[in-house]
Amino acid sequence: MSQSESSGVRSALMRRREFLQVGYSGLVGLGLPGLLAARGAAASSVKTGRARSVIVILLSGGLGQHDSFDMKPDAPDGIRGEFKPIDTAVSGIQFCEHLPGLAQRAGELAIIRSMSHTEGNHLCAVHRVLTGQASNPRGASDLDRVASRDDFPCYGAVLDRVRRRGDGVPTGVALPFRLIEGPLTWPGQDAGFLGPRHDPWQLRLDPNRPDARDESLALPDGLDPARLHRRRHLLGQTAAPLPGDAFLDQQDAALALLCNARVGQALDLNREDPRLVDRYGRHLFGRSLLMARRLIEVGVPIVQATMGIVQTWDTHVGNFPRLRDDLLPPLDRAVSALLDDLQVRGLLDETLVVMLGEFGRTPRIHPLKPGDVPGRDHWPAVFPAVFAGAGVVGGQVIGKSDRLGAHSVTRTFGPPDLAATIYHALGVDPATELRDRLGRPLRLCSGQTMTPLYTGAAV
Numbered sequence: 001m002s003q004s005e006s007s008g009v010r011s012a013l014m015r016r017r018e019f020l021q022v023g024y025s026g027l028v029g030l031g032l033p034g035l036l037a038a039r040g041a042a043a044s045s046v047k048t049g050r051a052r053s054v055i056v057i058l059l060s061g062g063l064g065q066h067d068s069f070d071m072k073p074d075a076p077d078g079i080r081g082e083f084k085p086i087d088t089a090v091s092g093i094q095f096c097e098h099l100p101g102l103a104q105r106a107g108e109l110a111i112i113r114s115m116s117h118t119e120g121n122h123l124c125a126v127h128r129v130l131t132g133q134a135s136n137p138r139g140a141s142d143l144d145r146v147a148s149r150d151d152f153p154c155y156g157a158v159l160d161r162v163r164r165r166g167d168g169v170p171t172g173v174a175l176p177f178r179l180i181e182g183p184l185t186w187p188g189q190d191a192g193f194l195g196p197r198h199d200p201w202q203l204r205l206d207p208n209r210p211d212a213r214d215e216s217l218a219l220p221d222g223l224d225p226a227r228l229h230r231r232r233h234l235l236g237q238t239a240a241p242l243p244g245d246a247f248l249d250q251q252d253a254a255l256a257l258l259c260n261a262r263v264g265q266a267l268d269l270n271r272e273d274p275r276l277v278d279r280y281g282r283h284l285f286g287r288s289l290l291m292a293r294r295l296i297e298v299g300v301p302i303v304q305a306t307m308g309i310v311q312t313w314d315t316h317v318g319n320f321p322r323l324r325d326d327l328l329p330p331l332d333r334a335v336s337a338l339l340d341d342l343q344v345r346g347l348l349d350e351t352l353v354v355m356l357g358e359f360g361r362t363p364r365i366h367p368l369k370p371g372d373v374p375g376r377d378h379w380p381a382v383f384p385a386v387f388a389g390a391g392v393v394g395g396q397v398i399g400k401s402d403r404l405g406a407h408s409v410t411r412t413f414g415p416p417d418l419a420a421t422i423y424h425a426l427g428v429d430p431a432t433e434l435r436d437r438l439g440r441p442l443r444l445c446s447g448q449t450m451t452p453l454y455t456g457a458a459v
Contacts, residue, residue: 054422059331066081070405081365108339112399115385122378154188156173162428167299171301284308293347316376
């Protein structure tokens with residue numbers, strides 16, 4: 001939500017109800033539509049799959065395959081890069097030298113090296129990996145590709161639509177930032193045509209306060225859940241809602257969420273053992289993934305944890321120093337800690353962990369313009385994705401790219417297959433039919449579950 005949108009929502013809240021002046025607008029100003037997405041009737045009887053929860057770790061900007069999980073040490077100079085491969089805990093599998101923690105945990109990981117699609121634009125590519133569907137840009141400009149209510153819904157929004165709940169626990173949470181840069185809001189991160197009532201809750205973490213409790217779900221001083229309920233009851237006595245009042249519908253959802261003690265406690269990192277916080281890392285990557293674990297532990301089915309802002313992994317300039325000094329080490333530490341933490345708590349068997357960027361990076365290393373430190377550009381033709389948990393057979397590599405890391409020489413998997421795999425894991429039929437704002441029927445997903453993840457059969 002932009003600052004102007006947030007201010008507008010807060011103003012509307014105060015105009016509609018005196019009750020909301022107790023500080024309620026300040027509570028929800030960090031992402032009101034998503035925070036209010038938790039309302040619903042009792043959970044449906046949709047058959048569940050192996051996974052109780054999914055954590056999507058998005059490397060926004062695009063992780064280079066050559067510099068992470070599909071290194072090409074025998075490729076020509078100008079392609080292979082500066083980093084060295086290291087052996088992992090699984091014979092025959094090598095990762096980048098700056099991923100030693102994940103290398104030690106390779107027995108838990110399945111690496112798909114043949115993800116592929118055709119979209120080289122950040123906005124459209126993110127929409128693909130977060131929905132499984134191609135976007136519908138209205139023109140060639142990036143301003144014509146921004147989010148709209150005609151977009152296909154993201155995974156959390158779909159799950160909220162087909163399996164709604166009424167316990168105040170959000171169906172989907174995204175953190176640590178909404179994907180926005182200037183006038184561009186990335187499509188694929190909300191409920192699109194399903195409407196704002198199904199938007200995931202957007203949790204915003206302060207990058208300058210890595211040890212602080214997040215305040216986006218805190219009640220103001222002097223207002224406890226019981227008092228909040230009494231105020232809501234009095235409001236209902238004095239102002240009868242109109243039939244179909246969407247505002248009051250959202251207000252009830254917010255009350256359920258604000259008064260859910262489990263969710264509030266999940267957001268308080270001060271409750272964690274400081275030694276565990278240290279293992280994740282006292283930085284934004286570590287805090288985000290620790291928060292993701294806490295949220296799925298209290299029952300949130302889908303958490304999207306973006307590692308940084310929208311262009312964090314977009315290494316056109318300074319590819320190697322940025323990856324070496326700023327990106328790969330904290331990622332390695334945080335994801336390694338997440339896997340260990342889930343395992344110790346008995347959650348890994350029921351949590352599907354997925355990590356990928358919206359695309360890969362070019363084989364050729366070159367400066368973006370004369371004088372720049374060389375980097376790699378966008379490359380959707382082939383890129384890696386990492387999977388763990390919820391029945392995934394670890395210790396395997398699926399798919400193979402050519403000697404330059406430019407194209408797949410085996411079967412490729414695309415965003416529709418990723419979506420089918422996530423939905424299948426959660427027990428949602430990929431053939432489920434949704435209807436857009438014009439009432440047109442749309443199949444949830446056209447892809448196929450990536451069965452080698454679960455069978456260990458090489459492709």
